[in-house]
Amino acid sequence: MSNKLFPITVTVNGVEYKREVEARLLLSDFLRHDLGLLGTHVGCEHGICGACTILFDGGAVRSCLIFAVQANGHEIRTVESLGTPENLHPLQQSFHEKHALQCGFCTPGFLMTLVPFLEENPHPSDDEIREAIDGNICRCTGYEKIVEAVQDAAAKNSQAK
Amino acid sequence: MTEKYFGKPIKRLEDKFMLTGNVKYVDDIEVPGQLHAAFLRSDYAHARILKIDASEALKRPGVVAVYTADDFGDFWKPGPLQVPPPTAIPGSQFNARTLVPIAKDKIRYSGEVLAVVIAESRYIAEDAFDDIIVDVDPLPAVVDLEKGWENTSVLVHDDLPSNMAALVKQEVGNYEEAKKNADVVISKRMLIEHVAAAAMENRGFIASWDERNQEMTIWAGTQSPLTIRGSVSRALGLAESQIHVITPYIGGGFGPKVMTSLADDVLLPWISKQLKRPIKWIEDRRENFLATTSERDQVHHCEIALKKDGTILGFKDVFYHNTGAYDSYGMTVPLNTQTHTISNYRIPNFYSEIRMVFTNQMVVTPVRGAGRSEGIFAMERMVDFAAKELGISPIELRKKNLLRVDELPLNTGVIGQDFVVNILDSGDYLGNYEKCLEVIDYEKFRKEIQPKARKEGKRVGIGVVAFTEGTAVGPYEGCRITVSTSGKVTMTSGYSTQGQAHQTVFAQIIADQLNVKIEDVRVITGDTNQFAWGAGTFASRGAALVGAATYLAAQKVRAKIFSTASKKLEVPEDELELCEGSVCVKGQPETTIPLGTLAALANPMRGVVEPGVEPGLEATAYYGPPHGSTGCGAMGVIVSIDEETCKPVIERMVMVDDCGTMINPLIVDGQLQGGISMGIGNTLYERLVYDENGQLVTASFMDYLMPLATDMPKKLDIVHNHAESSLKVNPLGIKGVGEAGAIPPGPAIVQALEDAFQDTKLEILESNLSPSQIYEYLKKA
Amino acid sequence: MKVEGEHLFKAPREVVYEMFNDPDALGAAVPGMQKMVKIDESHYEAVLGIRVGPVSANFSGNLTLTDEVPPESVTLIIEGKGGAGFVKGVGYVKFEDLGDQTTLLKYTGEANIGGTLASVGQRMIDSVAKSMFKTVFEKLDKILEERWQKN
């Protein structure tokens, strides 16, 4: 295995990072361990659980299935770009109010899947929400309250408009 | 007490940090100078080790050290019996063969550790696997439970005459006698599948030896930090005060994270001490499937004896239980199965025999549901079969035999996982069941919905089952509550948290007892330097045991608050009351003294503290119940199934649950819903499959199918039916709820499936059904 | 895992049989074969790279020919291991002379696999094996064609 390093430039949550990485470094590992953005979680490293979901040029993708070098020149958003503990993003607020998280390990992946979903589909049905999160595994909640939380966020969003 | 918080759906205090990625799980912790460990694991399930040569690996740049069993010298030894077997069951046999941290001479399961590589990065550590030469002599594997029990030529442990790990017989009344009076006797063989806990976060462990201070700091995603502290202390010959175990945030537990004496918690502290560097290991998903404990996997041979009118005379169950290659966790799971089999119905004569078998698989320890699911499945299925045989509706047969309120508390005569005779403390078993029938509208389904669907050529069925959940077993838990001079309150306990909202629910109890804002209460769990007594997080016991201890400690602090204030204000205690964050004089709300001030007064820096008075507004309390509690309830499901695809859809589910007093109904519902999803997954999707050589062939989420959002019931109702406890085991009336949801979905769903095909001879004899298995069953029907 | 199948070669039985004793031919026919060396009359050493779904790895191992009844039948014993686990198999190969300078090869066999290959690749291994046999026979056909026609 050659340890040749490749220079990459990636914009993450609006900040441009220049780094040198090995070709085999996963984007999830790069975000977590090179940039210290620990909110992106790794549950399987084979693209099924969705815990590592991030936005890649605005679309939800699994960061464990992408190499860091492939992110060169692209724009990434992680859960850290949503809200802060003092000022939660509306979807985070709804997750809180509806008790849509327990251990919280899957949660960033759900949020990053749902943020673009709600932008595209601001008034989803329960079935549409279930379809949207069908690629994210949560072992704790049974998904019921996640669906409720999304409905809550959608309702509040339309009230606000 | 004022109940501003207790019993209310209070939103969680921990959420906002978790939601924003501002909490640390074990892999989020970076210790300066840390090295990474990777475990080379066996490809074979059963083999003799001829040679392991790691010398080439050491030459690889970035590799710091490689260890095989021999490198650990005398330090290598079989681990402790983490849970001993109960001594109180006469005639029971138990062969203790405890986990070894790394294979020496013989490999006993696929995934067993053969070598530990320590390197500058995990990537390099795994690269080095290719450099290690492993030479083994493969042996046939013990995989099948019944064959393994009989087999005396292929032995998991060569020094034993057979693969028997345990044999336990418990009898109440006399089954064989009772059988003679029966009109109907039915016997069946049933399989309970092997499933994984599959917490979303895998396990992880960091050991960091500080040579200068002679202290070991450990971060571990564990359900039992104090067990680890104890075992590391013993293994390394250190005082417990030299070891600090911290559980960071944990991404779900569900049972297996209670297991210790594995390669990580035994070997990494030793290696860290040798190398004087922090060592980090993060499990990957394949390792989690292969070498983290799992559960279920039983074969039941059941017999039920009844009168023509449906009265159950007796029940007999001889069951094989897979313990895996070692039995360090004793018999918790099969004992739970025994107690739960007899926990619902009036069964005057009961015989249950555990045949616990060593196999060439990873060790079996409790997973949410833990033995309960198996016992309930076996009994509920047999009641269904009996109903068919007798021509009585399964509903009526249940109603006839379910225990009634006035029959409780009931001593079942069966000894359980807590080593004492199981007592069904309280609950309205029949009432729960009737409530469930009512909410799911059983009559309407039978009279309208099902006939209509049949006319349209659709298959729908209904199943309604009863269950119990043994909870809140001892030995004890404890906590300490301290009021700071700032007025803020801290509670610490030895319990660790995997998402159960402990930071919120214990704060609710304290905030009410001390009349402070809930935001002013900080709950610290799972840090051995904060509180060092307790057994660990398991068996649905947190709310009941730590909750009770919290209540008791808060009462003590409250008493101290009043006595300190009374002295200061020179007003008798009975004229004082708690106002928010302070003590005030009744009728004179302007005369107040803040709790922070009282905390300072209770800890004077000069002068004299009276004899017998302990300083500070602080108290510690412990709570240990005389026996466990029993949650109970019923579940109804309506399932539709397409005959072409054989894919079942859960149209409707109703769960009636009695978990005792609820501290926070929002959290209780979350626990039940999560449990239900696991129960559904266990029944319709999840399955650990081992081939005949002991190879696990489902070691990824591509093959081990987890329940997803679209697999949940289209409509789910949870009804709380809390019967006032007839026996007050717990000071707060709490029973526990962690596992309830996972227990009844199996028997309910299979009953509904059979009902959907009631015109056929469909008879389901296992707990896990993929569409292709349903297809096979239907072909036979 | 059990394997079974047959293939019709357009060449006389002796020629086909001989080809099976020729490491160069076999080496060239098996996809991913990186090295194949004849140790003695009936033993070969080989390094093979295979890919099964998410698992790809090099295997090194031995191929032993036993019970040789030229040109009718031969038994193959394969043992290989590598970073992704191990494969052990035995294959029974029969060559039937159908006359007309054609030979029907029939094989049955059984393989044990272990390690990562089994734990995450099991689902795909049957189809991978099938496609591998297909490729092998196609290549052997070509090799035969060249050799047989040359002669």
Ligand code: FES
């Ligand atoms: S970690 Fe990326 S999908 Fe599971």
Ligand code: FES
């Ligand atoms: S909250 Fe634990 S996995 Fe979803």
